[in-house]
Every structure is written in structure tokens, then in C-alpha cells.
Amino acid sequence: MEAELRDKPSFANLRVKMQPGDAIVAEADAMANMSSTIQMTTQWNGGVVQAILKRFLGGESLFVNRFTTDQGGELVITQPYPGDMACLELKGNTMFLQPGAFVACEPGVKLGLGWAGWRMLIGGEGLFRLKVSGNGRIWFGAYGGIFQKEIDEEYIVDTGHLVAYEPSIGVRVGMAGGLFSSFFSGEGLVTRVNGPGRIYLQSRSFGGLAAWTNAHL
Amino acid sequence: MSQIFSGGVFSSDLSDGRAGVEIELLSSHVCASTAEGDAFVIPYEQCSVEQGGYSGKMLFCRNPDRSITIFSEDPSFLAALDEASRGLLSEQLAAERAKSKRQSRRGSLFVTGIVVGAAILIVLLYYGVRVGADRVTKALPVSLDKQIGKMAYQAMPKEGTEVHDPQLVDPIRGIVSRLAEHAKVEGLDFDLHVVDSPTVNAFCLPGGTMVVYTGLISASESPEQLAAVIAHEMSHATLRHGVSRISQSMGLSAAVSLIIGDSAGLLAAGEEFFRNASINSYSRQQESDADGEGVMMLHKAGIDPSGMPGLFEVLKEEHGEVPEALIWISTHPDHETRIAETKMMIQSLPDKNYDTIDLDWSEIQSRVTNSVEMKSE
Known part of the structure; x- marks a missing residue:
């Protein structure tokens, strides 16, 4: 299965050239177009209970679509908002994704939920993370550009900019500075990440877009 | 025998900078081996x-220049490392355990603080809005009370037909006028309606719209006793208890809109309140305040205020158990207390020669067509 991320970084989408017998799992409503030789089946996102938990706690869809083909074909998968997409290859390792970042994966990838902690809820980041593990490629998306960073010590990321990270990364939510500067600098709460490990960041945040739009209404 | 743990390694020597490994705790060092056959070693004495990690339970072992980091999330890795290193890492491991406990405690405190803080904030906000709405209500012009009273009077079910007999209504209207001169608030119109009903009750809506049931006229032994009830009810209007109760009954959003200057919610809540709630559903404090203000009004108007405890005595003696028909007294604080309280209030008043209300009371009572229907046990 050949996969290519196109129109990066603003309007990235994934074109998959499927060979007979290939399969790919994608987020509900992610398919933009496909050959008529590809069959789509809808399934619970990891079982009924798991799907409900992922929907309400992980910000993911209740259902995922599985695309298969006997004759081969082309499939284009996209995300609902403008921004970049990235590919990760899992080789038995685990990654955590922010709610809503998952776009597609190969069938060998397992989608689960990881507890994020009460503080993350206060930081507006949700109580759970999507935990992807197993073997295979995974494609995830972001609002704005995606860049990765290797960190070893503590590193500060504004809430809403963290997209994915390795399990070796410690994540906690805290104030940007003192009580006064945290509330009047516009930064409020920030995410403090601790290495070693790799983090993926998005250059824009939905919270920022919402605040900007609100200010102009 | 050495133990094997699954985990990972970070090293710039690896193509991706990281790899999954099997970790072996040997006698002098920790050794991590990748599936490709690369091995990474950190002697215990150099290990920090x-x-x-994400779970907070991942244990990282690093060499002095931090070029190699070996880690595992296995729950027994920490204890095994402590044992294998023969006390070399005990101090560091104990410090990490303590740090982890501290963080977990801080986390719990933080969450508890947020939850308790949020709960306190909600309660303060709720009462703040309620108190704010009450204050704003009291600051509103009395014309709003009149509007609410008129709307409520039209909307509320009537217990009988209105009596228009001037021989019956005019004397009572005279009592109302005499008391109205001493109303605490100016601008109220005490518009009297006498309603033919055996119910021993009277009420005064916000703004002054007033209803006296013929049952109360029959039950009163003297015009002073009726005047006492009327003064009490008029006091609810002059003390603006009605609008106060309405603002308390309003939803939070209506209360907020009232505070920011929109009184439409208050009008709607007023109509709704008087249509559904009992007319006399005032708080005990409001009832006591109305007793006090009523006594004061009677005193100023030159009407003997002892009619108030007098009526309570009559009702108590004649109907020890308060029957359903005696709504006026049954919705008020218990009459023993009220008799004592009103008597005390009257005693504290300066001496005054009260004029008796010059009415042929038995003639007035005889014009009441309905008799009070008492429920027998």
C-alpha cells in the first residue's frame, strides 16, 4: 500500500494507492474520494463500549470506516479542518494523540484510551488521550503546521498546541507564570512537558481561532 | 539470576534516536539490548x-553525559534496580519515590481545591445573584408593583363573586383609606375588592390591589379586628414583600437580567408566581415584619392595634385546630407566638387614645350573605 501526503502543509490530505488485499482504517467522514473498486464497511471504533468511551472521553468518532479492496484502487482521506498531516510508523511502540488528531491507520494499529489526569481537564485538554500502539503506519492531523521536537528537559507548550507525544513524555498542566501574569498575559494555563522523548506540535490552536473569531463577531 | 524487563532506550547512536529494548540488570551495570543486536550499558555508579513519563511511573536511568537513557515502565523495575545495584542507587530511588508521592499528593490537593473552590463559587454566585436581585427589586419604582398586582389579580382564580353592596364595601373601604394615609411607601393605590366567599382570608397584592373575603368579615368580632388584618396585609405591600418573593422565585437567568436592568423577567415571574403560589406564601420573617408594620399603621391611624392579638385570640378560642377554611391564620406563624409578639409590640408603643371605628358592625355582618363554613372533625 502506497501512501502519500499531498497539499502540505495547509490543506494536507492522504492519497492511498491500495493493492488487492490491502486495508486501511480511517476516522468517520474522513474519506474525500475513492475508486469504486474499494469497499467501505463501518465498524464500532474498537467495540461498542470502547467506541462510546472514545467518543465521549477521547473526542474521537463512535464509528470508524474500514476500506478494503480485491482489485486495488485509490482512496483520498482528509481531515475536516485546514492544516498539516503527519505519518508515524509504529513498531510495537506506543504514541499518545490529542483528542481529534487521529485520521487513519493501518489495520495492525490498535486504538485505545489513556488516562490523562484531572489536571488536563482543567487545562481544557480532556481527561483522556487516544493511545495508539501495535505495528503499522498511523496518520494524524493538526490545525496549522505540524513540527516535531526532541525534548530532554522541561519544555513549555501553550494548551491546545500539543498534538502527539511518546509515552516517555510527562505531561502536566500549570500556570504560565505567576497568578497575575498567567491571567493577564493571555497565556493562562500552559502544558509543561518533560522529556526525554519526542513531541509533535501544531502551529495554531482551535482555542486561539475561536477567541479570534469571537472578538470579530 | 538477572531479571529481564521490556523498555526502551534513547541514544543518538540509534538511527531514530530511540528503540525498544530488553533490559537486563547485571551485577555491576544495567544493559539494554535492541532487537537488531545493539547493546547499551550504564554502570550503576554512573547511573542517575x-x-x-506519561504515567509518572516510568523509570529512566541515564549516564553522566545523558547520551544514553534506558527506561522501563515495568512496576517491578524500580525495586529490582535497587536490589541489583546493591544500595548504590537507594538514595536516588528513595528520593524519586518521595517526589512521586509528593506530586500525587499535590495533584489530589489541586483537584480537591478546584472542586471545593468551584462549589463555593457556585454557591456564592447563586446567593449573590439572589441578594442582588432582591436589592434591585427594592430599588425599582412602585409602579412596577402596581403593574404586577394588576396582572396577577386578572390572572388569578377568584374564590367567589365580587360584592358591590355599598353598605358593606364602603365602610371597609373607609378603614383602608384611613390606614392608607400612613402607608410606609407613597404611590400605592389600595384598590379594595370584597369577594363573597366563606374563606377567612384577606390578601394584598403588590402595588395595593386588595381582596377581603366576606368570611373574614363574619369571623371578626369588631371592625378593629378586621382593620388589624387589613393593616397586616397592606404592610406586605408597603414593605414590598411580594416583589421580594417574586425575585426569590425567579430563575437565575431572570435574576441576572433584572440586575442588568431588564425587568420584563420580573413581570413574567410575578404573574406566574401569583397564579401558582399561595397568596400568603410569605416567609415567617416577612409575616413578623408585616405584623409589626401593621401595628404601627393602626397606631398612627388612631385605630386600636389590640384588634390584632384580639382576632388571633378569637380564632384560637373558637377554632383551636386551624381548619382549612381559615387560610389567613393557617399560613402564618403559630398564633400563640403572634399573640405574644403583637402584644409586646403594642406595649412598646407610646400611649395614645384610640378612636373606636364608628360602625354598626352587626349590621355590616348581617349583609354578608355567605356564612363561614367550618369543617367539622
Whole structure:
């Protein structure tokens, strides 16, 4: 299965050239177009209970679509908002994704939920993370550009900019500075990440877009 | 025998900078081997340990220049490392355990603080809005009370037909006028309606719209006693208890809109309140305040205020158990207390020669067509 991320970084989408017998799992409503030789089946996102938990706690869809083909074909998968997409290859390792970042994966990838902690809820980041593990490629998306960073010590990321990270990364939510500067600098709460490990960041945040739009209404 | 743990390694020597490994705790060092056959070694005496990661339970072992980091999330890795290193890492591991406990305690405190703080904020906000709405209500012009009273009077079910007999209504209207001169608030119109009903009750809506049931006229032994009830009810209007109760009954959003200057919610809540709630559903404090203000009004108008405890005595003696028909007294604080309280109030008043209300009371009572229907046990 050949996969290519196109129109990066603003309007990235994934074109998959499927060979007979290939399969790919994608987020509900992610398919933009496909050959008529590809069959789509809808399934619970990891079982009924798991799907409900992922929907309400992980910000993911209740259902995922599985695309298969006997004759081969082309499939284009996209995300609902403008921004970049990235590919990760899992080789038995685990990654955590922010709610809503998952776009597609190969069938060998397992989608689960990881507890994020009460503080993350206060930081507006949700109580759970999507935990992807197993073997295979995974494609995830972001609002704005995606860049990765290797960190070893503590590193500060504004809430809403963290997209994915390795399990070796410690994540906690805290104030940007003192009580006064945290509330009047516009930064409020920030995410403090601790290495070693790799983090993926998005250059824009939905919270920022919402605040900007609100200010102009 | 050495133990094997699954985990990972970070090293710039690896193509991706990281790899999954099997970790072996040997006698002098920790050794991590990748599936490709690369091995990474950190002697225990050079190892610095740190706990962290997503779960907070991952244990990292690092060499002095931090070029190699070996880590595992296996719950027994920490204890095994402590044992294998023969006390070399005990101090560091104990410090990490303590740090982890501290963080977990701080986390719990933080969450508890947020939850308790949020709960306190909600309660303060709720009462703040209620108190704010009450204050704003009291600051509103009395014309709003009149509007509410008129709307409520039209909307509320009537217990009988209105009596228009001037021989019956005019004397009572005279009592109302005499008391109205001493109303605490100016601008109220005490518009009297006498309603033919055996119910021993009277009420005064916000703004002054007033209803006296013929049942109350029959039950009163003297015009002073009726005047006492009327003064009490008029006091609810002059003390603006009605609008106060309405603002308390309003939803939070209506209360907020009232505070920011929109009184439409208050009008709607007023109509709704008087249509559904009992007319006399005032708080005990409001009832006591109305007793006090009523006594004061009677005193100023030159009407003997002892009619108030007098009526309570009559009702108590004649109907020890308060029957359903005696709504006026049954919705008020218990009459023993009220008799004592009103008597005390009257005693504290300066001496005054009260004029008796010059009415042929038995003639007035005889014009009441309905008799009070008492429920027998």
C-alpha cells in the first residue's frame, strides 16, 4: 500500500494507492474520494463500549470506516479542518494523540484510551488521550503546521498546541507564570512537558481561532 | 539470576534516536539490548535515575553525559534496580519515590481545591445573584408593583363573586383609606375588592390591589379586628414583600437580567408566581415584619392595634385546630407566638387614645350573605 501526503502543509490530505488485499482504517467522514473498486464497511471504533468511551472521553468518532479492496484502487482521506498531516510508523511502540488528531491507520494499529489526569481537564485538554500502539503506519492531523521536537528537559507548550507525544513524555498542566501574569498575559494555563522523548506540535490552536473569531463577531 | 524487563532506550547512536529494548540488570551495570543486536550499558555508579513519563511511573536511568537513557515502565523495575545495584542507587530511588508521592499528593490537593473552590463559587454566585436581585427589586419604582398586582389579580382564580353592596364595601373601604394615609411607601393605590366567599382570608397584592373575603368579615368580632388584618396585609405591600418573593422565585437567568436592568423577567415571574403560589406564601420573617408594620399603621391611624392579638385570640378560642377554611391564620406563624409578639409590640408603643371605628358592625355582618363554613372533625 502506497501512501502519500499531498497539499502540505495547509490543506494536507492522504492519497492511498491500495493493492488487492490491502486495508486501511480511517476516522468517520474522513474519506474525500475513492475508486469504486474499494469497499467501505463501518465498524464500532474498537467495540461498542470502547467506541462510546472514545467518543465521549477521547473526542474521537463512535464509528470508524474500514476500506478494503480485491482489485486495488485509490482512496483520498482528509481531515475536516485546514492544516498539516503527519505519518508515524509504529513498531510495537506506543504514541499518545490529542483528542481529534487521529485520521487513519493501518489495520495492525490498535486504538485505545489513556488516562490523562484531572489536571488536563482543567487545562481544557480532556481527561483522556487516544493511545495508539501495535505495528503499522498511523496518520494524524493538526490545525496549522505540524513540527516535531526532541525534548530532554522541561519544555513549555501553550494548551491546545500539543498534538502527539511518546509515552516517555510527562505531561502536566500549570500556570504560565505567576497568578497575575498567567491571567493577564493571555497565556493562562500552559502544558509543561518533560522529556526525554519526542513531541509533535501544531502551529495554531482551535482555542486561539475561536477567541479570534469571537472578538470579530 | 538477572531479571529481564521490556523498555526502551534513547541514544543518538540509534538511527531514530530511540528503540525498544530488553533490559537486563547485571551485577555491576544495567544493559539494554535492541532487537537488531545493539547493546547499551550504564554502570550503576554512573547511573542517575528519574521517575516520570506519561504515567509518572516510568523509570529512566541515564549516564553522566545523558547520551544514553534506558527506561522501563515495568512496576517491578524500580525495586529490582535497587536490589541489583546493591544500595548504590537507594538514595536516588528513595528520593524519586518521595517526589512521586509528593506530586500525587499535590495533584489530589489541586483537584480537591478546584472542586471545593468551584462549589463555593457556585454557591456564592447563586446567593449573590439572589441578594442582588432582591436589592434591585427594592430599588425599582412602585409602579412596577402596581403593574404586577394588576396582572396577577386578572390572572388569578377568584374564590367567589365580587360584592358591590355599598353598605358593606364602603365602610371597609373607609378603614383602608384611613390606614392608607400612613402607608410606609407613597404611590400605592389600595384598590379594595370584597369577594363573597366563606374563606377567612384577606390578601394584598403588590402595588395595593386588595381582596377581603366576606368570611373574614363574619369571623371578626369588631371592625378593629378586621382593620388589624387589613393593616397586616397592606404592610406586605408597603414593605414590598411580594416583589421580594417574586425575585426569590425567579430563575437565575431572570435574576441576572433584572440586575442588568431588564425587568420584563420580573413581570413574567410575578404573574406566574401569583397564579401558582399561595397568596400568603410569605416567609415567617416577612409575616413578623408585616405584623409589626401593621401595628404601627393602626397606631398612627388612631385605630386600636389590640384588634390584632384580639382576632388571633378569637380564632384560637373558637377554632383551636386551624381548619382549612381559615387560610389567613393557617399560613402564618403559630398564633400563640403572634399573640405574644403583637402584644409586646403594642406595649412598646407610646400611649395614645384610640378612636373606636364608628360602625354598626352587626349590621355590616348581617349583609354578608355567605356564612363561614367550618369543617367539622
